[in-house]
Amino acid sequence: MQDEMSPFSAAPDPELGEALRSALAPHFAEAFVGRVMARLGQRQQRGWDEELSQWFWRGLVAASLVVVLAGWGLTQLSGATLDATEASVGSQMLEGSTPVADIVIASMTSSTP
Protein backbone atom coordinates (compact mmCIF):
# COMPACT_ATOMS: atom_id res chain seq x y z
CA MET A 1 0.00 0.00 0.00
CA GLN A 2 1.33 3.41 -0.86
CA ASP A 3 1.91 6.01 1.80
CA GLU A 4 -0.48 8.90 2.22
CA MET A 5 -0.84 10.54 -1.18
CA SER A 6 -1.41 14.06 -2.24
CA PRO A 7 -5.03 14.81 -3.13
CA PHE A 8 -3.75 15.58 -6.59
CA SER A 9 -2.00 12.25 -7.09
CA ALA A 10 -3.11 10.53 -10.25
CA ALA A 11 -1.51 7.15 -9.47
CA PRO A 12 -3.80 4.27 -8.49
CA ASP A 13 -3.05 2.31 -5.33
CA PRO A 14 -2.47 -1.27 -6.56
CA GLU A 15 -2.84 -2.93 -3.17
CA LEU A 16 -6.07 -1.15 -2.31
CA GLY A 17 -7.30 -1.81 -5.84
CA GLU A 18 -6.66 -5.54 -5.52
CA ALA A 19 -8.34 -5.65 -2.12
CA LEU A 20 -11.38 -3.80 -3.48
CA ARG A 21 -11.68 -6.05 -6.54
CA SER A 22 -11.55 -9.05 -4.23
CA ALA A 23 -14.07 -7.56 -1.77
CA LEU A 24 -16.50 -6.65 -4.54
CA ALA A 25 -15.92 -9.79 -6.62
CA PRO A 26 -19.29 -10.82 -8.02
CA HIS A 27 -20.49 -14.40 -7.71
CA PHE A 28 -21.72 -16.80 -10.41
CA ALA A 29 -19.98 -15.14 -13.33
CA GLU A 30 -21.14 -17.66 -15.95
CA ALA A 31 -24.73 -17.57 -14.73
CA PHE A 32 -24.76 -13.78 -15.02
CA VAL A 33 -23.42 -13.83 -18.58
CA GLY A 34 -25.97 -16.52 -19.47
CA ARG A 35 -28.76 -14.43 -18.00
CA VAL A 36 -27.74 -11.33 -19.96
CA MET A 37 -27.45 -13.25 -23.22
CA ALA A 38 -30.83 -14.93 -22.65
CA ARG A 39 -32.46 -11.54 -22.15
CA LEU A 40 -30.70 -10.26 -25.22
CA GLY A 41 -32.06 -13.20 -27.22
CA GLN A 42 -35.57 -12.50 -25.94
CA ARG A 43 -35.24 -8.88 -26.99
CA GLN A 44 -34.04 -9.86 -30.44
CA GLN A 45 -36.97 -12.27 -30.79
CA ARG A 46 -39.35 -9.57 -29.65
CA GLY A 47 -37.62 -7.23 -32.06
CA TRP A 48 -38.61 -9.46 -35.00
CA ASP A 49 -42.18 -9.71 -33.74
CA GLU A 50 -42.35 -5.95 -33.42
CA GLU A 51 -40.84 -5.56 -36.88
CA LEU A 52 -43.46 -7.87 -38.39
CA SER A 53 -46.17 -6.10 -36.47
CA GLN A 54 -44.96 -2.77 -37.80
CA TRP A 55 -44.99 -4.13 -41.36
CA PHE A 56 -48.56 -5.37 -40.82
CA TRP A 57 -49.74 -1.92 -39.77
CA ARG A 58 -47.80 -0.27 -42.57
CA GLY A 59 -49.42 -2.68 -45.02
CA LEU A 60 -52.83 -1.95 -43.61
CA VAL A 61 -52.32 1.80 -43.93
CA ALA A 62 -51.04 1.39 -47.51
CA ALA A 63 -54.02 -0.80 -48.45
CA SER A 64 -56.43 1.74 -46.94
CA LEU A 65 -54.79 4.51 -48.96
CA VAL A 66 -55.11 2.46 -52.13
CA VAL A 67 -58.82 1.86 -51.46
CA VAL A 68 -59.43 5.55 -50.74
CA LEU A 69 -57.52 6.63 -53.85
CA ALA A 70 -59.32 4.06 -55.97
CA GLY A 71 -62.69 5.28 -54.66
CA TRP A 72 -61.75 8.87 -55.33
CA GLY A 73 -60.56 7.95 -58.80
CA LEU A 74 -63.80 6.14 -59.63
CA THR A 75 -65.83 9.08 -58.37
CA GLN A 76 -63.83 11.45 -60.54
CA LEU A 77 -64.25 9.13 -63.51
CA SER A 78 -68.06 8.91 -63.21
CA GLY A 79 -68.22 12.68 -62.74
CA ALA A 80 -66.27 13.13 -65.94
CA THR A 81 -68.69 10.83 -67.78
CA LEU A 82 -71.70 12.89 -66.67
CA ASP A 83 -69.94 16.10 -67.67
CA ALA A 84 -69.21 14.65 -71.06
CA THR A 85 -72.87 13.62 -71.44
CA GLU A 86 -74.12 17.07 -70.51
CA ALA A 87 -71.60 18.70 -72.82
CA SER A 88 -72.69 16.53 -75.74
CA VAL A 89 -76.42 17.31 -75.16
CA GLY A 90 -75.63 21.02 -74.92
CA SER A 91 -73.51 21.02 -78.02
CA GLN A 92 -76.17 19.10 -79.99
CA MET A 93 -78.88 21.59 -78.91
CA LEU A 94 -76.66 24.53 -79.85
CA GLU A 95 -75.87 22.99 -83.16
CA GLY A 96 -79.60 23.00 -83.83
CA SER A 97 -79.83 19.33 -84.50
CA THR A 98 -82.56 17.31 -82.81
CA PRO A 99 -81.14 15.18 -80.05
CA VAL A 100 -82.07 11.58 -80.10
CA ALA A 101 -84.18 10.19 -77.24
CA ASP A 102 -81.43 8.51 -75.26
CA ILE A 103 -79.44 11.76 -75.08
CA VAL A 104 -82.48 13.68 -73.84
CA ILE A 105 -83.14 11.03 -71.16
CA ALA A 106 -79.47 11.08 -70.12
CA SER A 107 -79.62 14.85 -69.85
CA MET A 108 -82.70 14.72 -67.67
CA THR A 109 -81.22 12.03 -65.44
CA SER A 110 -77.98 13.91 -64.92
CA SER A 111 -79.76 17.17 -64.05
CA THR A 112 -82.07 15.48 -61.54
CA PRO A 113 -80.76 16.14 -57.98
Next chain:
Amino acid sequence: MTGVDEGELARRASEGDAEAYGLLVERHAPMARRVAYAILEDREDADDAAQDGFLSAWQAIARYDPRKSFRPWLMQIVVNAARDLRRRRRVRTADSLESVSPASRDDPARAVGDRDLGERLRTALATLPERQRIAVVMFDAEGFSQAEIAVFLGIPEGTVKSDVFHGRRALRKVLGSVKEEWDAR
Protein backbone atom coordinates in the same frame (compact mmCIF):
# COMPACT_ATOMS: atom_id res chain seq x y z
CA MET B 1 -12.27 -16.67 -30.03
CA THR B 2 -10.80 -15.64 -26.66
CA GLY B 3 -7.74 -14.04 -28.25
CA VAL B 4 -9.73 -11.77 -30.52
CA ASP B 5 -8.94 -8.08 -30.17
CA GLU B 6 -11.56 -6.12 -28.25
CA GLY B 7 -11.88 -3.50 -30.97
CA GLU B 8 -12.60 -6.24 -33.48
CA LEU B 9 -15.23 -7.78 -31.19
CA ALA B 10 -16.85 -4.39 -30.69
CA ARG B 11 -16.84 -3.76 -34.45
CA ARG B 12 -18.49 -7.13 -35.09
CA ALA B 13 -20.99 -6.53 -32.30
CA SER B 14 -21.84 -3.15 -33.84
CA GLU B 15 -22.72 -5.07 -37.02
CA GLY B 16 -25.17 -7.21 -35.06
CA ASP B 17 -22.93 -10.18 -34.14
CA ALA B 18 -24.48 -11.37 -30.85
CA GLU B 19 -21.74 -13.95 -30.28
CA ALA B 20 -19.06 -11.26 -30.38
CA TYR B 21 -21.13 -9.17 -28.01
CA GLY B 22 -21.41 -12.16 -25.68
CA LEU B 23 -17.62 -12.28 -25.44
CA LEU B 24 -17.56 -8.59 -24.58
CA VAL B 25 -20.16 -9.19 -21.88
CA GLU B 26 -18.05 -12.02 -20.50
CA ARG B 27 -14.95 -9.81 -20.39
CA HIS B 28 -16.55 -6.78 -18.83
CA ALA B 29 -19.21 -8.30 -16.58
CA PRO B 30 -17.00 -8.42 -13.44
CA MET B 31 -16.06 -4.75 -13.80
CA ALA B 32 -19.63 -3.69 -14.55
CA ARG B 33 -20.99 -5.62 -11.57
CA ARG B 34 -18.37 -4.22 -9.18
CA VAL B 35 -18.99 -0.64 -10.23
CA ALA B 36 -22.76 -1.16 -10.08
CA TYR B 37 -22.30 -2.57 -6.58
CA ALA B 38 -20.28 0.51 -5.56
CA ILE B 39 -23.25 2.64 -6.64
CA LEU B 40 -26.09 0.49 -5.34
CA GLU B 41 -24.57 -1.37 -2.35
CA ASP B 42 -26.68 -4.42 -3.05
CA ARG B 43 -25.60 -7.42 -5.11
CA GLU B 44 -28.99 -8.17 -6.66
CA ASP B 45 -29.60 -4.55 -7.57
CA ALA B 46 -26.05 -4.34 -8.92
CA ASP B 47 -26.65 -7.36 -11.16
CA ASP B 48 -29.96 -5.92 -12.38
CA ALA B 49 -28.26 -2.62 -13.18
CA ALA B 50 -25.30 -4.28 -14.91
CA GLN B 51 -27.73 -6.36 -16.97
CA ASP B 52 -29.74 -3.26 -17.91
CA GLY B 53 -26.47 -1.60 -18.88
CA PHE B 54 -25.42 -4.47 -21.14
CA LEU B 55 -28.84 -4.59 -22.81
CA SER B 56 -28.85 -0.82 -23.34
CA ALA B 57 -25.33 -1.02 -24.75
CA TRP B 58 -26.45 -3.72 -27.21
CA GLN B 59 -29.34 -1.55 -28.34
CA ALA B 60 -26.98 1.41 -28.80
CA ILE B 61 -24.07 -0.58 -30.26
CA ALA B 62 -24.73 0.75 -33.76
CA ARG B 63 -23.80 4.20 -32.45
CA TYR B 64 -20.54 2.98 -30.92
CA ASP B 65 -17.40 4.26 -32.65
CA PRO B 66 -15.05 1.23 -33.04
CA ARG B 67 -12.02 3.54 -33.24
CA LYS B 68 -12.52 4.41 -29.56
CA SER B 69 -12.08 2.16 -26.52
CA PHE B 70 -15.11 0.03 -25.77
CA ARG B 71 -14.57 -0.10 -22.00
CA PRO B 72 -15.28 3.56 -21.09
CA TRP B 73 -18.19 3.63 -23.53
CA LEU B 74 -19.76 0.63 -21.81
CA MET B 75 -18.88 1.95 -18.37
CA GLN B 76 -20.79 5.18 -18.98
CA ILE B 77 -23.89 3.18 -19.87
CA VAL B 78 -23.55 0.92 -16.82
CA VAL B 79 -23.07 3.90 -14.49
CA ASN B 80 -26.18 5.55 -15.94
CA ALA B 81 -28.17 2.33 -15.55
CA ALA B 82 -27.05 1.92 -11.93
CA ARG B 83 -27.84 5.51 -11.07
CA ASP B 84 -31.26 5.21 -12.70
CA LEU B 85 -31.97 2.12 -10.65
CA ARG B 86 -30.72 3.86 -7.53
CA ARG B 87 -33.14 6.72 -8.13
CA ARG B 88 -35.99 4.26 -8.60
CA ARG B 89 -35.10 2.36 -5.43
CA ARG B 90 -34.11 5.31 -3.31
CA VAL B 91 -36.34 4.26 -0.43
CA ARG B 92 -34.71 0.84 -0.17
CA THR B 93 -31.24 2.36 -0.36
CA ALA B 94 -32.05 4.92 2.30
CA ASP B 95 -33.06 2.05 4.58
CA SER B 96 -29.76 0.26 4.02
CA LEU B 97 -27.73 3.39 4.73
CA GLU B 98 -29.59 3.94 7.99
CA SER B 99 -28.15 0.67 9.23
CA VAL B 100 -24.72 2.34 9.41
CA SER B 101 -24.55 4.41 12.58
CA PRO B 102 -23.38 8.04 12.29
CA ALA B 103 -20.44 7.30 14.61
CA SER B 104 -19.13 4.64 12.26
CA ARG B 105 -18.96 7.16 9.42
CA ASP B 106 -16.30 9.04 11.37
CA ASP B 107 -14.10 6.02 11.85
CA PRO B 108 -14.76 3.22 9.36
CA ALA B 109 -11.87 1.14 10.72
CA ARG B 110 -13.44 0.98 14.19
CA ALA B 111 -16.90 0.35 12.80
CA VAL B 112 -16.09 -2.76 10.85
CA GLY B 113 -15.07 -4.89 13.81
CA ASP B 114 -13.37 -8.23 13.54
CA ARG B 115 -14.59 -9.50 10.19
CA ASP B 116 -12.83 -10.68 7.08
CA LEU B 117 -11.12 -8.11 4.88
CA GLY B 118 -13.73 -8.24 2.12
CA GLU B 119 -16.59 -7.67 4.49
CA ARG B 120 -14.67 -4.96 6.31
CA LEU B 121 -13.97 -3.15 3.06
CA ARG B 122 -17.59 -3.44 1.93
CA THR B 123 -18.76 -2.07 5.27
CA ALA B 124 -16.21 0.72 5.09
CA LEU B 125 -17.34 1.54 1.54
CA ALA B 126 -20.91 1.80 2.78
CA THR B 127 -19.82 4.50 5.23
CA LEU B 128 -18.49 6.68 2.39
CA PRO B 129 -20.59 9.22 0.51
CA GLU B 130 -21.78 7.80 -2.82
CA ARG B 131 -19.47 9.88 -4.99
CA GLN B 132 -16.35 8.99 -2.98
CA ARG B 133 -17.32 5.33 -3.08
CA ILE B 134 -17.74 5.30 -6.85
CA ALA B 135 -14.64 7.40 -7.47
CA VAL B 136 -12.29 5.26 -5.39
CA VAL B 137 -13.61 1.97 -6.83
CA MET B 138 -13.39 3.20 -10.41
CA PHE B 139 -9.96 4.71 -9.89
CA ASP B 140 -8.13 2.17 -7.73
CA ALA B 141 -10.01 -1.05 -8.51
CA GLU B 142 -10.96 -0.53 -12.16
CA GLY B 143 -8.12 1.66 -13.36
CA PHE B 144 -10.12 4.46 -14.95
CA SER B 145 -8.42 7.84 -15.08
CA GLN B 146 -9.72 10.73 -13.01
CA ALA B 147 -10.64 12.53 -16.22
CA GLU B 148 -12.74 9.56 -17.36
CA ILE B 149 -14.46 9.30 -13.98
CA ALA B 150 -15.23 13.02 -14.13
CA VAL B 151 -17.01 12.44 -17.45
CA PHE B 152 -18.89 9.37 -16.14
CA LEU B 153 -20.16 11.23 -13.10
CA GLY B 154 -20.61 14.62 -14.76
CA ILE B 155 -18.44 16.44 -12.21
CA PRO B 156 -15.16 18.42 -12.44
CA GLU B 157 -11.93 16.45 -12.45
CA GLY B 158 -10.74 18.30 -9.33
CA THR B 159 -13.78 16.99 -7.45
CA VAL B 160 -12.90 13.44 -8.51
CA LYS B 161 -9.36 13.90 -7.23
CA SER B 162 -10.67 15.08 -3.90
CA ASP B 163 -13.21 12.22 -3.70
CA VAL B 164 -10.54 9.63 -4.51
CA PHE B 165 -8.24 11.11 -1.89
CA HIS B 166 -10.83 11.10 0.90
CA GLY B 167 -12.35 7.74 -0.01
CA ARG B 168 -8.98 6.11 -0.28
CA ARG B 169 -7.86 7.51 3.06
CA ALA B 170 -10.86 5.94 4.80
CA LEU B 171 -10.35 2.57 3.12
CA ARG B 172 -6.64 2.55 3.86
CA LYS B 173 -7.42 2.74 7.55
CA VAL B 174 -9.35 -0.51 7.23
CA LEU B 175 -6.65 -2.15 5.15
CA GLY B 176 -3.99 -0.94 7.57
CA SER B 177 -5.81 -2.26 10.62
CA VAL B 178 -6.26 -5.68 9.02
CA LYS B 179 -2.57 -5.83 8.13
CA GLU B 180 -1.66 -4.94 11.70
CA GLU B 181 -3.85 -7.78 12.93
CA TRP B 182 -2.25 -10.19 10.51
CA ASP B 183 1.22 -9.05 11.56
CA ALA B 184 0.32 -9.51 15.23
CA ARG B 185 -0.75 -13.12 14.69
